[in-house]
Amino acid sequence: MNVRLEPRTATPRWLSPAITFGAVVVALVISGAIIAIVGGDPIRSYLHILDASFGSVGVLSDTLVKATPLILTGLACALAFRMRLWNIGAEGQFLLGAWGASAVVLFPLVPAGLPGIVLIPLMMLAGMAAGGLWGLIPGVLRARLGVNEIIATLMLNYIALFWIQFWVFGPWSQGGFQQTKPFPEAAWLPRLTDLADVVPAFGGLTVHLGLLFGLVAAGLLWLFLERSRFGYEIRLIGDSPRAARYAGIDIGRRLVVVFAISGALAGLAGMSEVNGTVHRLQDHISPGYGFTAVIVAYLAKFRPGRVIVAAILFGALILAGREIQPSGVPSMIQGIILFTLIVGDVLVRYRVRIDRGGGAPVAPSAAATPTPEAG
């Protein structure tokens, strides 16, 4: 018996989503087995995760808060991956975005006492600019010098991390603690609970304006990727760079722009996180959003709409990490999901063929023999 992989000649429409779903299920089964091996009860663990993330309006709101930075960083990765640019640097671009936004109020770059309607857009711009510049570095390196963007973005993550630490331990430190002073309240992104006076049901809900940023960004990115000329070029480059060159597209220039936009999206995620939840810059603002974003983008097959769904799923897992002991379980599940997704990708492109009996040469049937010279 002989197991072979054969390229598929046709892919049914349902196959890709079915395999994605199957991959998640398989990952949960494997994770469940591991939980059982270490003596836990997988069913109860999963029910607990479900309850802790979606069990009530309150925790659902918390899940969405965790999903918000994942939506934006997931979009950042999905955009770059669409062009086969492996931006593993969303984490660093996220941190720089948070730093850029903080700089506006901490240096400060603007006079104190600006109203939120002015201050928040300024901080958004600053965050996106800082994240975008951080994305520009690997973009230019790749376009001009052919530097591998995976290595460059991965390394830049560490530089970004130490950059943040320098500022929160040093110039911006509040009384020697590893955090800055809080932002002025005008800079805080409005939360649902702020509207509790009008709608009492919103009381205690922490979902903030950043979620709207994510949803709008997903819509714009969809328009950009699926409907714009630039998006068409990106899809073309992603599928076949040689065809793109043949069509007269300057790949280097597109590459730099895509990296800048990708960085800006991740930067916006950083801004939304500091302005929406912690309201100051501090060490450890990200539990690895930029890395989880890679999995989110994969799970979403690089499609903006599906990024939202995948981000909520992973937001739930991050949230459940607080509830589950040992707390590593959700990260384990994340890792296994990525693994099964990548394996699943092979099944989308190839079909598994099992031959029984040896590979003895087969005589051709006369009817199947094409005769090119005929006629």
Place this chain on the structure above:
Amino acid sequence: MTDSLDAPPPEWAPSSDDAAATGGVAPPLAVEARGIVKRFPGVLANDLVDFDLRRGEVHALLGENGAGKSTLMNILAGLYRPDAGEIRVDGMAVAFGSPRDAIAAGLGMVHQHFTLVPSQTVTENILLGLDRPRFLLRERRSEAEVADLAERFGMRIDPRARIWQLSVGEQQRVEILKMLYRGARILIMDEPTAVLAPQEADDLFATLRTMTAEGRSVVFISHKLGEVLAIADRVTVMRRGKVTAAGLPTAGATKADLARLMVGRSVLESLDRSDVELGPVVLDVQGVSASNDRELPALRSVSLQVRAGEIVGIAAVDGNGQGELDEFITGLRPCTGEILVAGEPVANRSAATVLRQGVAHVPEDRTSVGSAPNLSLTDNLIMKRYREAPVARGWLVDDASARTLADGLRETYRIAAPTVDTEVRLLSGGNLQRAILAREIETRPGLLVAVQPTRGLDVGAIESVHRLLLEMRSTGAAILLISEELDEILALADRVDVMYEGRIVGSMPVAEAEIGRIGLLMTGGDEEAA
């Protein structure tokens, strides 16, 4: 598993195990292949091929690119399994599962692309993958063995040199030594002189002669007539997967004979070639020189012209510079010299500039240059037009008009695709090529550069591509047709320019062209014919 009633009737006597029965006292055959069939998706690469190799001979295998030479040899060397047919080595039936099996039977192949580890020494490379020595390397002893072997066959090589220090010719010697060290009695060489300087080729020939003097046999794949006549005892010619001359002694053969056998002359469909009045010069290439990817000269001062309403064919065997010619004209590769399209210089301009100049391009690689395989038919059909209205609407692509355009082209050019959303990798070769041609023709170009537009297509698809090209010509477009199919050039072109080793070595109106002469020019055999 095999229904014998369905099998094609064999052309040889399957019961005669004894080769001598047919050949009297003929020398024993080193290799005997009978009825080899190998099919790849869409291509019948070997169609009931027979091949004999005698002991102590150099047997040339001649044919154009895509004729099936390499497929046949890869089958003998154990890389591919034949779909049908039988192979005997020294009279014993064999079925190789891997190159390792083939070498165990004494059959070794030296490929065009070497498989050496650059940082290791000659001796280390030769030992690589062998079972002996089992554990400890005794380098001195192995080096001495390699040196002896090299000397025996007249190959100058330092067994301790590292591969990266060696010239290409020396690396080829290492590959040959690798096979000899493994006990190869039959050596298959795939276009060995393609990478060699003339002096190195002479050295190689001397080595091959020492090998055959010892009773070893050599298969020599080539499409250069001069060297085939110089080195081979016999020659087998293949064309489109079939043998057109089997084991012809080279003693009496002439280059003209071989050229005819190689390029052949099959009856193409009769095409309506109306007379078109020639217009002004559209493409003017003046003294263009350039290097290929390996930094070797690809073009040496090439000049040619194509006028409106004219098809100029470039005839050449693969690897003589014609494969890159289209990319210099369309701005995909840098070159020196002048290229004018409708009087405007385009050499070394961006591909987008050349596009705007009204140059359409059907590239050789239709699956990854001419199309984006995982994008839809619509996306592929707008590739050259998404920048302009109506497909472009500001910075957006107007989905509705893109689909209207695609639907129209699908209809007009009879592109068989379920919908315009179908990914083009699911289209057949002929339909994909029609889609590419549809896209290029509909840009209403002044010049079309088409490379191997019908390679790998079936007869019906070839005919429809030919019709499209002739229709373009009658609307006054200039067409540069680069093809290895001489029949195609003779059927379509008004003029033919022959390229050999990066130069235009001949140019003539097709009406006056003689196939034997073109074949000679293509294969560098024009010295006495000129």
